[in-house]
Amino acid sequence: MEIEIPAWLTEELLLYVAETERTVEEVVKDAIKSYMERNDANG
Numbered sequence: 469m470e471i472e473i474p475a476w477l478t479e480e481l482l483l484y485v486a487e488t489e490r491t492v493e494e495v496v497k498d499a500i501k502s503y504m505e506r507n508d509a510n511g
Contacts, residue, residue: 473496481495
């Protein structure tokens with residue numbers, strides 16, 4: 469699956485992964501999982 473990250477989020481995302489020593493893929497995967505769980509709880 470390919471996900472397009474908006475330009476305005478790219479710098480923040482790269483700073484975050486550098487600080488946490490995680491990969492972009494890990495951060496995006498966790499963000500999507502959180503989003504899905506939150507939607508399941510609300511819907």
